[in-house]
Every structure is written in structure tokens, then in C-alpha cells.
Amino acid sequence: MTTPEETPSSRSRPSALDLYETMVRIRELETRIESLHYSGKMHGSFHSSMGQEGAAAGVIGCLRSTDLVTSTHRGHGHAVAKGMSPTTIVAELLGLQAGSSGGKGGSMHLHDIGCGFLGENAIVAGGVPWAAGAAWASRRLGKDLVAVSFVGDGGAAQGVFAETLRMARTWGTPLLVACENNHLAHSMPVERTFGEPGSIAAWAAGFGIRAEYVAGDDVFGVHRIAAEMIDEVRITGRAAFLEVEVWRVRAHSLNDPDYRYLPRDLGKSHLQTHDPIANAERSPELSDAEIAAARERVTQEIADAIEAAFEGQAAAESLATSGVYTEAFEREAQLRGW
Amino acid sequence: MTTPEETPSSRSRPSALDLYETMVRIRELETRIESLHYSGKMHGSFHSSMGQEGAAAGVIGCLRSTDLVTSTHRGHGHAVAKGMSPTTIVAELLGLQAGSSGGKGGSMHLHDIGCGFLGENAIVAGGVPWAAGAAWASRRLGKDLVAVSFVGDGGAAQGVFAETLRMARTWGTPLLVACENNHLAHSMPVERTFGEPGSIAAWAAGFGIRAEYVAGDDVFGVHRIAAEMIDEVRITGRAAFLEVEVWRVRAHSLNDPDYRYLPRDLGKSHLQTHDPIANAERSPELSDAEIAAARERVTQEIADAIEAAFEGQAAAESLATSGVYTEAFEREAQLRGW
Amino acid sequence: MAGELKYAEAIRRALADELASDPNVVVMGQEIEALGGVFTATQGLAESFEGRVLDTPLAESATVGWAIGAAMAGLRPVVEIMFMDFIATAMDQIVNGAAKLRYMSGGQITVPIVIRTPSDAGTGHGPQHSQHLETWFAHVPGLVVAMPSTVPDAYWMLRQSIRDDNPVVFVESKYLYFRESGEIGPESRGTAHPYEARIVRNGHSVTVVTAGRMVAESLAAAESLAVDGIECEVVDLRFIWPYDRETLAQSIERTNRLMIVHEAVQDFGWGSEICSWAASELFYSLDAPIRRLATPRAPIPFAAHLESALVPNRTIIESAVRDLAMH
Amino acid sequence: MAGELKYAEAIRRALADELASDPNVVVMGQEIEALGGVFTATQGLAESFEGRVLDTPLAESATVGWAIGAAMAGLRPVVEIMFMDFIATAMDQIVNGAAKLRYMSGGQITVPIVIRTPSDAGTGHGPQHSQHLETWFAHVPGLVVAMPSTVPDAYWMLRQSIRDDNPVVFVESKYLYFRESGEIGPESRGTAHPYEARIVRNGHSVTVVTAGRMVAESLAAAESLAVDGIECEVVDLRFIWPYDRETLAQSIERTNRLMIVHEAVQDFGWGSEICSWAASELFYSLDAPIRRLATPRAPIPFAAHLESALVPNRTIIESAVRDLAMH
């Protein structure tokens, strides 16, 4: 969000334009990152969230800057929506010192504590208990905040995911689990593991928490229900679950030959029918002028961000072995040859 | 079961007396084991299933001898119901060579492959995927069998448990999960984790499998529903879930000071109100004469079994390091100093 | 702080004192609140520190993950894993989460959690309740591994571990819980640094490096050997990682003989790290091959006599050290 | 079986040939059926062996447990864990289940499963996709740990592992999948026993013991050193456990110098077991301290240049061996 409007007792209230702009910012950044990969300027894994921006923008759009978010392997959109700087992200993906983790984390390990983005996690569903615990602890520390944990439909099959919901029921925690059901866990169709869209929410409701389904190609719809649920989570301190149906446009990752298991044009056709950006543009909430201005602003912003990132230096090789333990510990370790 | 009557296409049909006798056999054996502990003749952990015999007898009573069972840390009853010899069990608990595992397993590691008892597991819920996989594999190998996996209410919170149900939904497997809800996971009341009796089944139904609840103090009731469900599992090859409400009479284990978290006389009062054995005795299904005869038979049988077990020899100390790998491998290892 | 305490009581006292002195400390685990811990380590604490000593469902993985999140948000969670064997169900959160978060986040995140867990054979619980798995954690960058052998160490090392900003796997001895007693005494913490090993017996014949309950077994062996003029120097490692190379080197340079004793399985166990380090760094100080004495390659069986046949004890240590001293 | 194959193809061929020759073999894992494996190791197999190469949900723990049950019932399941790091989520089933069932059941149960999993840094996936964790498993009684370095070994060792009645953790090299190629050739299986190490280069100056992709790095280092008259004997361990002491001893007795090279973290890594064994059994054959060369105590970072700074390579090996040879 550009400048979230906050009052102590209520959520931030982004405008339709804010939500739209966040989606465009994510799309633009990921599209540029893709190109950098294709042109050989970036290496490593990359999981695009193209087509899923409605979930990131809609859900995170109702958070305060002090609220917390954990994410998945497909988390650039979440990071951007929570306010992480595109320059820092790109620098990280380039393995530079100015990257959010100084090049040690890469695409699946973006963290920005300053803006409440606790981080991605390359272990599917591994971040869900982090969000639950962080929200719970913050509440104990007198903070009025909530946490949102993103997870995929595949991640909802992981044991730690069910354990966390069980524990959330038992202990209570101001957590919203935002499950991005993009119909696929890599190549595994969600129909085989859960069933039709909505069935993940139906299952989650069995944990004794409120669970809803929403279509993610309508960012305003996502935002409406998420805002209501997050308000409730904040007030009650109890966990809730929101299944957001989204449509994966790209292959699972840049390395994925998805034609082996999907019709070749499926991604493209999703963009035709379920693109949250196109849908927002068609909605009465935004004028053509607003749209054009936002697009121009964001394109320039991301171009600048990438340029700025490329000015950074590579992290010194000597840093590869440091930052594992606390600084004081590492000084001692160096001295004593541990 | 004494002599289960089996036809190729149907389950065994134990008589009311069979079911009763199985419960008494379990009760008698565990009561005697308890005394052996109190008198210092046995060591190690011991988890009594007193009061829960209705689940073991009722569910396992509808299995064929070729069907498979996995169990928990509280599994003597399951072992006995599946046909494991009390002598072998007692010998194992005495750490003797003639024990089912030659003294290497002990109370939480009874296994008897010969009678389809795949075994207990001291890792809570760890045996559930074993049963699922064994049932699935047997079906592929052309066997018409089903597997039953016992688990506790506490175990239903474990990640591997949810994962297995998810996988059972995805792959299909002729598995009945029999969840013994004894209201407590050691000291944790099930109300805190799941809710009222029946809520575990309600949650399990969310996996898209049939899930039922039954009161476990009525062995005939348990048997009725279990028989019906197992028939269905056998025919469809699809998993199902049965929550059996039972009442834990003893402390969690012999080491457990349960007065710290339970009213002192709760166990005793459970025996007054929810004892499946007393309830069966009060039912019209059994005559007083039958009851008396069965009791006498079983008391003698268990006394004999224990006497026989005590005649066994301790396993040779040299065996402590063997049986980790296959025999051929261990011969090679010895030769080569691995 | 006068009076004798059992090892289990020392743990409890350390928890109580940290809970009292730092409002951000919370304790999480199974059977620790209503029951007070299956080994009584938290007995009474839930009453004294309301809402800060908390029973979890049977969900080790989520529990550790939850503690990680709580640590990110500013608490100092102490997690109890009831038996060390069960830690296998939480490996991912410990290894891919707690241990790596500081590094992966470029130093943005610290995870000051302690994972307390009892190890040791000796209680007749069989193969899934008796393992020593500390070597796994010592192999993982990002973790500290503590293993106290005495009452004062159980107390002071736990307090230190809770104050440590690095994640600590804290391996307690269930064998010693009710057998070992002593006074807590004043903090006898290392003069040089907090992870010092301690020479618990001086001697010139052989250096015996050990930890946990094997310290007492080694000391007992040393007493017998002294009768025959073999004087062992017994070093209690206290921390499996970082291990205190200075203290070890000084001792080995005096005795020129090294024996390592532990209860973890010998193959690929932590003794092999100590041995390797010594073999390469102190090669010219060694007059005899280094020996390791540990549990052979087998699970811990249920039957008491089978178990005793596997796990090192004073008698076996004595004869192994004798051999080495004569070498 | 003529023609060159890539390492990944050799794995696939081994799976195909075992699937063809034994109807009880099944293959289970994520993305192995519809996709054919993220590293193509199962490509085409689901079509050729209908219903026997199967996609699982994201549930490593249940998958391994399911395979254990299937093995009890008579199948020989091969489980793929997509990256070795994820194996942490399945530790309990592997360690407390597969590894112990034979022992716990007094020999009633065997668990002939293979857990295939790729390791290695080098793909830019960062700290949770790059670890070498084989040492954990080598420490666990009941498991066999295989780590092939060549195309014929990838093929024959996998076939052997599937036929092994013991549970095997089979560590593949994702670095070599598409870089290493060769012919499968006839089974070159050990003349003495199936777990033999192999001397891949003869030399008299230093014995270099290694495995996996470090074999190629060590060989490259050896070629450079040969220019200066330093002749390394390079031993490919092939199996981390059981490790072939006879072959090692013979080599070390010839060279009197030992260097161990692996990609797993050095601290408490498997090199320390080999080192300890040699230090105690071959003490009098050693003319110089044993050296270990492995990854330092840090996670594997994302950035390529940071990663290269950590993981051993031919240049670093070369200079370390040179030092040792001169010692």
C-alpha cells in the first residue's frame, strides 16, 4: 500500500485504486524479474504469482503496517503488498549485499521485519506456525495486531498445517490463514486432495474456526471479506481461515515443464477469464485515467527500483560463513576456533 | 476371538459371548500385568486400557484373521483381540526370549505378524500410515483384506494423522481408523483440542470420508456399526473413520500421578457408569451361566499363560546388538567389522 | 540458594527463576501445565506463573514452529519435547526454521528459543523412548547443543541457554533426574566464555572426554583405576557444540592419551568429531590411538539386561581406559 | 545396454528395470507421476508402469509411513523426497519407524524401502534446498546410506538398494543429474560384498576418501597435483554406511596420509567417523595428521558466489592435499 490510512481501532482502508496499484506493482515486478531470468541476469528458482495478485493485494490491503505476514515459496506478491521495497527484493534476487538478506536467502527467503513481513519459507506450510506463534506472542505483549499466514492448497495437506490449526483452536491466536487455492500443488490437482473450490474451507471449518471461501479474481471481493474477517480476528483474538480461489498463470516455477501435465494454453486462458487486474480495470470502481496513471507510475517505479538494485555490490565472500549465530557469539567463535 | 467364523465374502461373526469373552480376556490380562508391576516382577512403562475394552473387542471382532491392525502405546487389548497369545505378550513384558520381540520391544512394541497384528507404536499416531499403506498394498496384491488403525484423541492432533487421512482420500485405501476418544491425551482434555464427543468424527468427515461416532461402553453397539463400516470399507476400498468414546479408568500409565489433574475417584466412577464389561453382563444377550463360565475359563487361561511365560529364559545378552539388519547383512557386518 | 536439589528440581528452579526474572519467558509443551511434566520439571510452575506455562496439543512440529514465531515477536519460549526420540517429529522446524532463520534473513531475525528434551536409556520405555540424538543437532549450523551432567549445570546452563539469543537444544538426562543431587551454588560459569568444558577430575594418565550421565560413570571408573595408579583426567564437555577446544587441548597435551565416552550411538556420533579434531590438531601430542566408547549400532532394547549390555557403564569404561593407559 | 546416459537417466533406467523385473516395486512421491519428477528421474515411468508410479499429496511423513506399511504387506516401495532438506519432515517415520521395526519386532518385520533424495548445493535454491544430511542417517542403527557418484553407480547401486531388504537412504547428486554421463555397463559390483568402496584413481602420496559429486572434484584436483608428482589415491566410498574399512585400510596403509572430502557440513559430518576410525585403527600407519575438508558451519546461501565460497571444489581440495602431501 502506498500510504495506508490507519486509526488505532480500525484497519487500514485502502482505496480501490490502492488495491489496484498494489496488484499492478506485483505484476510489473514479477514480469520484470522473469525477463531478467530469461536474459540470464538472474539465477536460481523463481515462482511467479501472476494471476494471483488479487489474494495478496486484497488480503494484505486490510492490514496495518504493524500487522504480520508469513508467506510461501511464491511470496513476492505478499512481500510487495506488505510494503517491502522492490529494490531490496531485486537486490536479493541478484545476490547482492543490499538485498534483504544480503544475498543469502534469494527468491524463496524474502524477509522484511521492518514492515512486518516475517518472511517466505521454502518448506511448504512451514511458515504457518510462525505466524500463529507471532500473533499469539504479540497479543500477550499487549499489541493489538493480527497475523496473516499465506499457504497454498498443496500446503494445506502438510501435517504441520493441521497441527497449527489444532493448536490455534486450543490456544487461540489472532491469525488469519489465507489459503491460495490455485488448483494445483505443482502438478497435483486440488480436486484429488481436497475436491472442488471451497472444500479446503469446508475442511478447515472442522477445526472449529470460521472459514470462508472467496474468488480471488475480484480483488474488491477478496478485500471485503478479508477486511471483515480480520476485524473479527482482531477483536476476538481467534483464528480464522479464508480460502481464496486463484488461477495460476505461469508454470509452477521457471524450471517447470508444465506442458507435461497441463494444456499448453491454460495459463493464457486464465489471464483471459480470471485476471484480477483486468477484472479490476473493467469494474466501475476505477476510471480509465486512474488506471493509466497508476500503470505509468508503477512502471516507472519498478524500472527505477531495478536500476537502483543493479547498482549494488555483491556481498563479500567472507560473509558466507557469518550471520549464522549472533554477532557476539561469532566473535567468540572466531577467537576460539569453534 | 476364539474361533472366528469366516466366509470368503463376509466378515467373521462373533457371538455376543465371543465379544464378551474378548473383553474379559483383556481385562484379566491387564489386571494381572498391573499386579506384576506392583509386586516388582515387571519393569518399564505400562498403559492400561481398562474400561476401553469395548472398542478393541467390538471393532476387531468384525475382522478376519487375515485383516490387519496397527495400534498405539495402549495396545495390549488390540493385540489380544486380534489373537495374540497372552503368553507371548507377558514374556515380552518380562523381557524374555520367548516374548514376541525377544524382549527388545516391551509394552509399547507388541507385534505379531502371524495374526495380522502389525504392531503398537510408541510414537503417537505413528502407526496410522502403516495401516493405510499395508491395506493399500494388500489390495494391490489381490488380497481382499482391510486394515484397522487405532489412534487416540490426542493422536488425532498429530500432523501425520491428518496427512494420512488426506492421502487416504487421494489414493483410496481399505482402512478404518478407529479413534478411541477417552477424553484425555494424558492430561489434556479433548474438549480443549476437539470439543464434545463426536467432534473428532465431525472433523474427520471433512476429509471426505465416512465418519461416525459410537459410545464404547456398549460393545454390541460398537460391533454393529464397526461391522457395517468395515463391510463397506472392504467393498469400496475407501477409508472410513469411527470415533469410539471410551472412558479411561486408570491413570495414563503406571507412572502417572493423575490426581494432579483429575478428581481422585474419577476412574472408579467410570467403572460404575461406563464399564463395557458390566454393561454387557447386564444385557439380555448373555446368560448368567455363560458369564460365569467365560470368566472362569478366561481367568484360568490367563493364569496359565502367565505361568507359562514365567518359565521362559532371558534373551542372551549377545542378542542385544543383533536383529537390527537382515541376517545375511549381519553376518557380513560381523565378518567385516562394520 | 542453600539446600540439596535433585537434577529435575534444578531444571524446575531454573525455569522458575527465568520466568520470574524475565516476563518474556514462556514454557510450552505436553503435560507441563496440568500435570507439571512427566518428569516433574514444571511442577507448580503453571500456578506460580499464570498463563506462562502452557500445555500444547500433541503437535511437536507446530509447537516448535509456534515458538519460533513467538520468538520473532519478542518472547523467549522454552519448549519441552517429552522424550528426545519425539524430536524427530519436529526436525523440520528446528533445522530448516530455527537454525537457519538468522542466516536466511540476513540477520534480521533472531530465534532465542530453547528446546529442552530428556534423553538416556534406563527407564524401560524401549527403542522409541531412549535415544541420544544430540549429534544430529551438533551437525546443524545455527544451533547450540547443551548437555548438563550435574545439578549446578542443569540449573545454570539452562538459565544461560534461555538467555542465549541463539536457538539451543538442551539435552537433559532422565537417568539423573532423580538420582543426581547437589547444590546449585553460585554461577560457576566459565572464566573465559560461557561454553567452557570443565575438568571434573585431574589426572595425568588418560584424558576422558564425556558429557551427560556418562560423566558420573567415567568418574566412578576413574576412582577404580586410581587404585592401580591410573589417573584419569575427566573432562565434562557440557556443550556438545560449541565444544571447548582450549580445555580439551590443554588436557590432552598433558596426558597424551584420549578416550571419548558417550551414550549416543558410536557410529557417526559426536565422539567422532572430538576424535577427528584431536587427531588432526593434536596429532603429535598423542602417544596412543584415540579410543571411542559409546553405544553400539543398535536401538535401545526394552529388557533391562539387554539394555545394560549396550550402554556404556563404569565397568566397561574402566577396562577400556585401562587398555588405553597400558597402550 | 549401450550408449551414454546422464546420471538422472541412469536413475530412471534403474527404476524402470526394477519396475519391470519385480511387480512388487512401486514408486511414490511428489510430482513423479504427472510431471515425471522435478529432476526427470521418473519421466515416462507412470505411462510404462500403470498405477505403479504415483503422485502423493504434500505429506512426506505420511508418505514414508505409508511406504513402511506397504513394505510390511509385501511391496518394495521407492519413495522420492524431492529435495533432501524436506526429509526433515519425515524423520520420525524413517528413524523411529523404518529403521527400528525389524529390531522392535524381534525380526518379524522387514522394511525393504528405498528413500531416494537429491542433495547438493549448486542450483540457486538457497538454504532450505541444498543440504547434505546423510550423516544423520548414517548415525541411525537400522539404515543403509548410499551415495553414488557415477552413472553406473547411480544405476547399479539403486537397483541393489531396491533389492536390499534393509531400508536404504539413497542420496542422489542433483549437481550431477545432467552433468555426469557415462555408460551403465555390466554390474561392477564388489567382488567381496555389495557395499564395497572403489579406488577410482591409484596413487601413493595421499588417500583422498570422498563420495558423491566430490569424487569428480577430487579427481580433478588429483590430476593437477600429478603434474607436480603428487599422486593421490582417490577412494569413492559409495556407501556412507556401511563403509568399506578393508578398502580404506589397504589404501591408507599404502599412502600413510588421509584426507576426507565431503559436501556435508564438516562439524560432526561423516568425515569425522572415517577420520576417527582411521585414527584409532590405523594410528601407526599415519605419517601426518588426518585432514577433513568439507563445508564450514553455515547454511548454503542463495547467491552463487557465496555458495562457491563455502562448498569444497577442486581448487581448494588441490591446495589442501598439497599441504598434506608436503607435511
Ligand SMILES: Cc1ncc(C[n+]2csc(CCOP(=O)(O)OP(=O)(O)O)c2C)c(N)n1
Ligand atoms: C515440505 C516440502 N515438500 C515439498 C516441497 C516442494 N514443493 C515446493 S512448492 C510445491 C507445491 C506447493 O503447492 P501449493 O502449496 O499449492 O502452492 P503453489 O505452488 O500452488 O503456490 C512443492 C511440492 C517443499 N518446498 N516443501
Ligand SMILES: Cc1ncc(C[n+]2csc(CCOP(=O)(O)OP(=O)(O)O)c2C)c(N)n1
Ligand atoms: C509423538 C509423540 N509425542 C508425545 C508422546 C507422549 N505421549 C504418549 S501417550 C500420550 C497421550 C496420547 O493421548 P491419546 O492419543 O489420546 O491416547 P491415550 O493415551 O489417551 O490412549 C503422549 C502425549 C508420544 N509417545 N509420541
Ligand SMILES: [Mg+2]
Ligand atoms: Mg497451489
Ligand SMILES: [Mg+2]
Ligand atoms: Mg486419549
